[in-house]
Amino acid sequence: MSRLIIVSNRVSTPSATGAQGGLAVALQAALREYRGIWFGWSGETTEQFDGRINFQRVEGVTTATIDLEEQDVEEYYNGYANRTLWPLFHYRIDLAEYERGFAGGYQRVNDRFADTVLPLIEPDDVLWVQDYHMFPLGQALRDRGCANRIGFFLHIPWPPRRLLATLPEAAELTRTLLAYDVVGFHTEEWLDAFRDFAVVELGATEQDGVLRLDGRSVRLLVDPIGIDAQEFITASRSTPARLMFRRMREAAVGRDLIVGVDRLDYSKGLEERFLGYERFLQEHPEERKEVTLLQIAPPSRGTVESYQRIRSSLEGMAGRINGAYADVDWVPIRYVNQGYSRDMLAGIYRAARIGLVTPLRDGMNLVAKEYVAAQDPEDPGVLILSRFAGAAAQLDVGAVLVNPYSAEEMSDAIILALKMPLNERIERWRAMMVNVEAEDVLWWRQRFTDALEAVAV
Structure with missing residues (x-):
């Protein structure tokens, strides 16, 4: 493969603090394997879109970013991506907002991405498009004459056919995915849901993992993302991790620590988690002063009303539960609205007797895998994992599924x-660790790029 060009909504440069999400770390690992570019939105706005590209190179990763207009951000990002697609694809049609303006802005930004990235593409380049922000990008590139191999990976669930049918543009949006050569999903369940919609609603045919419609063929691939397991194990032994581990143990004062680490989002099941923990306190009064739940939930998408509601709700629930059960020398819930570096999180995970990972619906969930990788092999904690997280398909060998x-x-x-x-x-723990190490981020990248390279030009 000559070069790998990754296209995603946002671009993340390697961070000195290490405070990055799992996807950012995974994509940076992929780019270091190949001479390539990560292209996307800078996160900044401009008065008028001019297509100007800002190039940077940090720690072996080359990034190319563009600024978007305020209207683009409101309609494409805050609107269609976060108020239409995200809730719908996480089975929350009660929160999904269907506005023509949102859909128009979404297509406009994908066209702008296509116009801007096209001059950067060389004939032998392979393109890897990431996630639900960029569904139409492959078709937009094909319309502009791009004949390169193009793959698409979906990091969130694909909803069942009858749920997706509530989206006015469902058929059109799904059809654009046929412009890609390979489309990847975390689990067989998400792939099956996509294939079902394409076959029943669009009239596509499928044989041996290849979907065909209107002269186009696309390979469907189950490719669950992993973490950089060895890097995370190393992080768990670093000085910041050891200091955080000691800090957690001292703060717990002999109590068992239960930890949850999630972006502040209604799909993560945080309200349900607090209710489950409250039920535990009710049913097991003898354990009340023996455990503490530490919930770390950095805020996200703060301008979207549904995210403001969940933040307010969680603050109220934490206060109510603490008010009902706390004593002068013990607080049942410590609720923290800030992020921590990977090293520090590794120390927190290692100190926790229980990792509580209970999303209502999740494409994968890398926190579950990070928790496993951070454990002391001689005295590991227990992972409690939602059966509705993509990670449950791999970690059911050792996790307590709920x-x-x-x-x-x-x-x-x-x-x-x-x-x-x-x-x-x-x-x-050993059963889960075998999977975490074997199907890591390099395995994920290799599996996808191998499938993409196998496509005939």
């Missing part, structure tokens, strides 16, 4: 994890 909608089930899982004997904890 229905996050059931406070009762959550309570049962917490007491099970707290009482679990050491030999069982080690056995479960």
Whole structure:
């Protein structure tokens, strides 16, 4: 492969603090394997879009970013991406907003991406487009004469056909994915849902993992993303991690720590998690001063009303539960609205007896894998994982799977994890660690790029 060009909504340069999401770290790892470019929106606005590209090179990663107009951000990003597609694809049609202006802005920005990135593409380049912000980009590039291999990876769930059908542009949007050569999903469930819509609603045919419609063929691929396992293991042994581990243990004062680390989002099941923990406190009064839940939830998309509501709700719930159960020497929930570096998070994970990862719906969830990688092999903690997270398809060998909608089930899982004997904890952890190390971010990248390179030009 000559070069890899990654296109995504936002571009993240390597951070000195290490405070980056799993996807950013994964894509940077892919770019370091190939001589390439990461192209996308800078996060900044301009009075009038001019297509000017800002190039940077940091720690071996070359980025190319453009600024968007305020109207673009409102309609494409805050509107269609975050108020239409995100809730719908996470099964929250009650929160999805369908506005023609949003859809128009979404297409306009994808056209602007296509116009701007096209001059950077060389004949042998391979393009890898990321996530739901860029569904139409492949078709926009084809319309402009781009004949390169182009792949698309979806990092969030693909909803069932009857849910997706509530989107006015569902058929048109799905059809644009046929412009790609390879389309990847985290799980078989998401791939099946996409194929079902394409076959039933569009009339496509499928054989041996290849979907065909109107002369186009696209390879469908299940390719669950992983973490850089060895890098995270190293991070868990770093000085910042050791200091944070000690800090957590000192703060716990002999109590067991339960930790949740999630972006502040309604898909993460944080309200349901608090209710499940409250149910545990009700049902097991003897454990009340023996545990503390640390919930780290950095805010995101603060301008979107549904995110403002969940932040307010969680603050109220944490205050209510603490008010009902706290004592002068113990607080049941420590709720923190800020992010931490990967090294520091590794120390927090290692100090936690339980990792509570209970999204209502999640494409993958790399926090689950990071929690596993950070554990002490001689005394590992227990992962409690939502069966509706993509990671459950891989980590069911060792995680305690729960229905996050059931406070009762959550309570049962917490007491099970707290009482679990050491030999069982080690056995479960080893089973999960085998997968975390084998199907890591390099495996994910190689599996996708191999499939893309196999496509005939």
